[in-house]
Amino acid sequence: MTDATAPITQDVLTLPRKLPEGDRMNLVGLTRDQLREALIAAGTAEKQAKMRVGQIWQWIYHWGVRDFSAMTNLAKDYRAMLAEKFTIDVPEIVSKQVSADGTRKYLLRIAGGHEVETVYIPEENRGTLCISSQVGCTLTCSFCHTGTQKLVRNLTAGEIVGQVMVARDDLGEWPEPGAPKDETRLVSNIVLMGMGEPLYNFENVRDAMKVVMDGEGLSLSRRRITLSTSGVVPEIARAAEEIGCLLAVSFHATTDEVRDKLVPINKRWNIETLLNALREYPRLSNSERITFEYVMLKGVNDTDEDAKRLVKLIRGIPAKINLIPFNEWPGAPYQRSDWERIEAFADIVYKAGYASPIRTPRGEDIMAACGQLKSATERARKSRAEIAAEAGLG
Ligand code: SAH
Numbered sequence: 001m002t003d004a005t006a007p008i009t010q011d012v013l014t015l016p017r018k019l020p021e022g023d024r025m026n027l028v029g030l031t032r033d034q035l036r037e038a039l040i041a042a043g044t045a046e047k048q049a050k051m052r053v054g055q056i057w058q059w060i061y062h063w064g065v066r067d068f069s070a071m072t073n074l075a076k077d078y079r080a081m082l083a084e085k086f087t088i089d090v091p092e093i094v095s096k097q098v099s100a101d102g103t104r105k106y107l108l109r110i111a112g113g114h115e116v117e118t119v120y121i122p123e124e125n126r127g128t129l130c131i132s133s134q135v136g137c138t139l140t141c142s143f144c145h146t147g148t149q150k151l152v153r154n155l156t157a158g159e160i161v162g163q164v165m166v167a168r169d170d171l172g173e174w175p176e177p178g179a180p181k182d183e184t185r186l187v188s189n190i191v192l193m194g195m196g197e198p199l200y201n202f203e204n205v206r207d208a209m210k211v212v213m214d215g216e217g218l219s220l221s222r223r224r225i226t227l228s229t230s231g232v233v234p235e236i237a238r239a240a241e242e243i244g245c246l247l248a249v250s251f252h253a254t255t256d257e258v259r260d261k262l263v264p265i266n267k268r269w270n271i272e273t274l275l276n277a278l279r280e281y282p283r284l285s286n287s288e289r290i291t292f293e294y295v296m297l298k299g300v301n302d303t304d305e306d307a308k309r310l311v312k313l314i315r316g317i318p319a320k321i322n323l324i325p326f327n328e329w330p331g332a333p334y335q336r337s338d339w340e341r342i343e344a345f346a347d348i349v350y351k352a353g354y355a356s357p358i359r360t361p362r363g364e365d366i367m368a369a370c371g372q373l374k375s376a377t378e379r380a381r382k383s384r385a386e387i388a389a390e391a392g393l394g
């Protein structure tokens with residue numbers, strides 16, 4: 001453990017699960033156990049509850065139904081009771097932008113008028129949905145646009161699962177009754193790489209991923225879900241045990257001095273502490289390897305020496321190193337490393353025996369690439385301030 005003076009807080013607002021008396025409860029994002037409890041509390045007989053959970057679960061997560069009246073294998077008065085007590089709510093799409101490369105960025109509105117972004121990245125034989133876990137982020141990585149956003153609140157499990165459901169709505173991916181099963185899925189992979197630090201919203205992220213992985217619904221395997229963390233060390237083992245998905249870590253530097261500046265959580269859990277936690281992850285989660293994300297910043301972390309130190313540091317950890325050319329945003333204090341530099345770095349890593357893909361920036365024209373997300377209202381607020389400053393009013 002190193003310097004623990006950095007004020008890193010995870011003390012952010014989480015909405016209560018149970019709504020005040022009289023309000024209808026959203027069923028999206030409840031685990032099977034929670035759904036069962038909710039149905040029993042609404043008067044469902046205990047011995048029927050398990051079956052009802054199974055039926056409602058399938059309607060919501062397999063068929064994508066949003067209206068209780070469409071749940072035709074339930075009795076009419078039971079459906080009416082459900083409609084009276086519950087809702088099936090997903091975030092609302094405020095706007096959708098489609099990049100020249102097919103990447104789609106959704107701005108979603110959630111309870112309280114807050115906004116988050118979700119990005120869909122189509123590739124040749126898969127489609128990856130990049131989802132957010134918080135509005136903004138309490139951490140302040142100096143190269144990340146989200147880290148400059150002031151407003152922060154944790155997303156509920158329903159708002160996290162809801163992002164997947166909204167993307168399926170927009171892509172028209174819910175199955176048609178009677179149609180042959182289509183094996184190629186549009187949303188085939190999920191990465192928790194949008195706004196926020198997923199391990200600072202652990203329970204909601206875990207419950208949401210449990211819903212997403214459930215075989216009778218969205219049914220994505222845990223090997224198609226990657227959680228990216230900046231290095232919240234105490235939660236890493238817990239993520240292995242309670243979620244079991246693949247792990248990516250925002251490594252980005254090879255000395256504590258540089259990492260302290262880029263990823264300030266390093267002041268609390270330094271490189272050595274982080275690596276010790278990562279060494280345990282593959283065994284605890286029974287997964288093959290960890291992805292080390294490394295953003296390439298010109299003149300900051302991109303020398304041959306950095307590459308050599310990197311492979312030395314991670315020796316013994318089954319790993320892939322994902323090099324991310326820095327994505328610029330207005331006012332960013334860094335520049336992207338030159339292409340030759342990135343390739344030279346990749347070469348050293350590759351020769352040391354690690355896969356070292358360079359992540360192609362996707363959706364740059366719509367500010368959808370990694371680290372560029374920040375809600376439009378936040379941007380608008382900033383530009384109004386800028387306008388005021390320019391006009392001499394600020
Ligand atoms: N908070 C989590 C997940 C969200 S960020 C985390 O930090 O891991 C997803 C990835 O994008 C992280 O590796 C992050 O460091 C990286 N990233 C952030 N800003 C970036 C930028 N401007 N250019 C390239 N990558 C960036």
Ligand code: SF4
Binds near residue numbers: 139141197250
């Ligand atoms: Fe937060 Fe991740 Fe951005 Fe750092 S890189 S500020 S942890 S979202």
